[in-house]
Amino acid sequence: MSARTLLFIACLLTTCAHAAEVDGRSIALQCTGCHGTDGNSQGKTPELIGKAYDQLARELKKFGAGRKHPTMMDRVVRSYTWAELKAAAEYFASLDEFARD
Ligand code: HEC
Secondary structure (H helix, E strand, O other): OOHHHHHHHHHHHHHHHHHHOOOHHHHHHOOHHHHOHHHOOOOOOOOOOOOOHHHHHHHHHHHHHOOOOOOOHHHHHHOOOHHHHHHHHHHHHHOOHHHOO
């Protein structure tokens, strides 16, 4: 294996390691279009603020496994990795309930 190939592989590995660090807040921002700012929904979409991490994760897993019949969350879940959904759920669970309107 040439030095160039090794360098290429090393770059790939670092990119992967970097991609594994998911920013929960930036993923969560993509959820707020439907779930409201900070998951504080004003409409029919369920609120995400005030829910514990385990509860959010359980719902997301259900959508992913087709165990729940959603209108759109099955499609949302399919467009993210579990690491990204986990990071978003951690972010929503970390929000301060007192920050609600
Ligand atoms: C296109 C609009 C839309 C987007 C974007 C969206 N959601 Fe949802 N979400 C919904 C709707 C609508 C429901 C109610 C279930 C259904 O009908 O699919 C829901 C339900 C949920 C639930 C279950 C809540 C409960 O207590 O029943 C969770 C958890 C959730 N979404 C998390 C997320 C996360 C995390 C993201 C971002 C990665 C996200 N959603 C992005 C529309 C959306």
